[in-house]
Amino acid sequence: MQQLSFALGAKRLAFSVSAITLSLLVACGKATSPTAPNTVSDAPTVTAAANEPSAAPAAEPSGKAVVYQVFTRLFGNTNTTNTPWGTLEENGVGKFNDFTDDALKGIKALGTTHIWYTGVPHHAVITDYTAYGISNDDPDVVKGRAGSPYAVKDYYSVNPDLAVDPAQRLQEFQALIARTHQQGMKVLIDIVPNHVARDYHSLQKPEGVADFGANDDTRVAYARDNNFYYVPGAAFQVPQWPAEYQVLGGETHPLADGKFNENPAKWTGNGARAAQPAFDDWYETVKINYGVRPDGSYDFDTLPADYAEKDWQAHYQFWQGKNVPDSWIKFRDITLYWIGMGVDGFRYDMAEMVPVEFWSYLNSHIKQVNPNAFLLAEVYQPQLYRDYLKLGLMDYLYDKVEFYDSLKLVMQGKGPTSALVATQERMADIEHHMLHFLENHDEQRIASPEFAGDARKGMPAMVVSTLISSSPTMLYFGQEVGEPGAVDAGFGKASRTTIFDYWGVPHHQRWVNGGKFDGGALSPEEKSLRQFYSTLLSFSRSAPALNGGYTELHRVNLAAGTAYSEQQLAFARYSAEQQLVVVSHFNAEQATAFTLTLPAELISTWQLADGKYGLHEQLTGTSHELVVANGVGSIAITLAPLGSVVYQIVR
Known part of the structure; x- marks a missing residue:
């Protein structure tokens, strides 16, 4: 999930009443309706990328999985300029090629089994890539200068910022998949089924694949096989900017004119239905339609309750021959494309805003191709956890609202450790599936004053988080050296490492050490902290207990x-x-x-x-x-x- 607004830099909290109603109905699976016909074939149109194959995937881990989340754009950047709202040329940008064998060995030394390369799919950016046939993106509907990784513009390509040669960007990513596999780790990337960029347009889509919205009937608010929802008769208007906000920090730009051509307006990614979304809405995105009517009722077959006890093979058979909405097929083909390229699994953004039946359909199709695929979802409503695991076939969910939130209070001296005991007991039947973490791109850095103000306070918390359950553990890059995320980067605000701006991450850069990836510039305290994380996570990786x-x-x-x-x-x-x-x-x-x-x-x-x-x-x-x-x-x-x-x- 992306960080929220320039002003708040926090979780996505600004739901309209209508959006709350819709998302809860969708997530809870309360409403049903007859199935409408679908003229789109249910046969997969894409099962593999038509490019060079990656190296053989790593062997399945024998113990607990350890996921290392890395913000790909920032990882290898050694530029220390850090001008707020700075351009790529001013502040620098990391590349796929920065993940050298030495860098990957350093990541593996932390006990890592899976690397989640965050921000890989091609999302809207402000840097000009028209020389490569890529259209410019409008700053009025892009968050920051480097853009939100959760406003995907082309699901069949990768972010050109990340390539040494943007014309070879997909090949450079394939080479990274191969290097990661060669080092004995698996590759995860983001899939964002709930929304796409306002100006979605795929240059890399396979023959016969239509863009999202290309065949929509824009005269109506809803049709089952429309990919988007519409506001007929009303053109999109950019949000009213807060007084403290200026697009691109106030820099003049030919497209920064307070306008964006979208007529009729589409519903915004968080479900806001107004032609002019609010600034705290996900205004840079549009919501995908999964066959959920505006009143929350379903326009597809619902999943029988007893399928909570059935395996993915049974789910796969259930969907054979069923008429499903066009958006389901599009995302099935997208995920199978990446699986075919050698990606080993996905982290699903805001999974709870998409109906659980879709996840049964999608995940069973993925498992049919790769039974060992690692499927991790962002769900924040504990009452839905079991549905998304058992009916939606997720392997793992964030344990954010239950375990992380309680542990954060303990770290801050505001809560009792008894809360962790109670949480573990509530999760006993699904604890293996509840991924634990102390940091990710949405959450505040432990060392930030807004959280704990001291990276060492993460040490007892990480011992508890890592060892109390059989679930995977996730480590966010820079956490292991105490990165505080201390500076406003432009759109991104202090306490969270920016996901919107071109930036260097100071503590992490000291481990990068000019591309040596040996920690040579770390202070003794930072080296000690990294050694602690390495010892703990490596132990958890192999401890049978x-x-x-x-x-x-x-x-x-x-x-x-x-x-x-x-x-x-x-x-x-x-x-x-x-x-x-x-x-x-x-x-x-x-x-x-x-x-x-x-x-x-x-x-x-x-x-x-x-x-x-x-x-x-x-x-x-x-x-x-x-x-x-x-x-x-x-x-x-x-x-x-x-x-x-x-x-x-x-x-």
């Missing part, structure tokens, strides 16, 4: 009357091969010491007789001791401020 059992140790130790408190969190993870005790301390100022109790039920499960057992600490390599007496275990714990221990029992 993390795919096994979980026992919370929090409540029994709160009740024990020791110094253990709501500033600590303790739990056990275990399998037949490995037993772990994890304790984290969230106080940044004071050390703590207490005796941790391991209850009799856990000691019995681990089949430990009375006596003493060695403990090997996994983050530092130190040794310690577990004492079992009368069937109850105890460990003398001492933790420095923001300290954690991960003890493995030595038998």
Whole structure:
């Protein structure tokens, strides 16, 4: 999901009442209706890219997956000018070719199994690429100068900014896929089914593929096989800009005239139906129609409830011969095109604003081609999590609203660690599918004053986030060196690393070290932080206990009357091969010491007789001791401020 407005730089919060109603009906699957005929063939028209094949994909990970999210445009940029609203020439831009073997080895050293290359599909930008046959984009409907990666202009191509030779941009991306696979990692890219750029036009589409909207009946607000919704009789008007905002920071531009030619106006990406969207709407995008009528009722076959218990093969068979809206077929063909090129999976933007039936259709078709495809979705309504996993066939969802939000409060000293225990219990039946993270492109940087003001506060939180469940862990580039996202970049605002502007990321650039990718310019503190992340995530990548059992140790130790408190969190993870005790301390100022109790039920499960057992600490390599007496275990714990221990029992 893209960051919101210039003014707020926050989550997409500005829904109109009509948009809320529509999106909730769509997401919840409450409304149904008869199916209308569809004249478009349901047979895939695109299953592979007609270009050079990539190297063979990496082997399936044997333990927990670790996703490294990298904002592709920013990763390799060594330019330190950082002029707000600066051009590509002023501030520089990273390229696909910056992901050298050395760079990829450095990413893999963090335990990475999958790289999410954010911002790859060709989105609207202000840089002039007309020499390559690409039309200029209008700054009045582009956020920032470098553009939002969630306003895709051509789904069959890649961002020309990212290529050394824009004419060879697709081939350069294919080479990156091959290099990533050669380093033993898999490739994820964004797919944004809910909306596209206001001026969508594909230059690279295969023969026989029509652009979104090319065959729409624009005389009506809605038709099932229209790709967009319309405001008949009304032309689009650009938003009323806030007093503090100027397009391109006030720079003169021939297309920055307060106008954009779109008649009739289309509904905006967040569902806003006015011909003139608000500034806080997703005004740079238009909403895709999936056969959901303006009243929220469905114009396609709904999925029987018992399909929540069926596998993707059954879902795939269900959709064979069914009439589905044209937009479904277009996105199926787009995703199969990228799978055919060697992409290993997708991160789906704002999946909850698209009906769950579409996801069943799309994901079952993807799994039919690549059963191991990694499918990660952005869903923020916990009551919908299970529908999008079980009916929508998502592999993973962001655990944002439940786990991340609770953990953020703990890191800020505003919430109890008990909330994390309760969240983990609520998610017990789906915990494996709830991807954990502390940062991503939408969220504030840990080190920013607006969040925690200190990158070290991410350390106990990352131990908990990574080890408490069997779900994948995600790390956002720069998090591992304490990047604070401290400066207003133009459209992008402080506390989040900009996704809208040409920019250099200072702390991350010190690891890049002029293209050596060796961390040679990092401070000792930054090197230590990166080593912490590397040790923790590499351990999680291979620890069998993390795919096994979980026992919370929090409540029994709160009740024990020791110094253990709501500033600590303790739990056990275990399998037949490995037993772990994890304790984290969230106080940044004071050390703590207490005796941790391991209850009799856990000691019995681990089949430990009375006596003493060695403990090997996994983050530092130190040794310690577990004492079992009368069937109850105890460990003398001492933790420095923001300290954690991960003890493995030595038998």
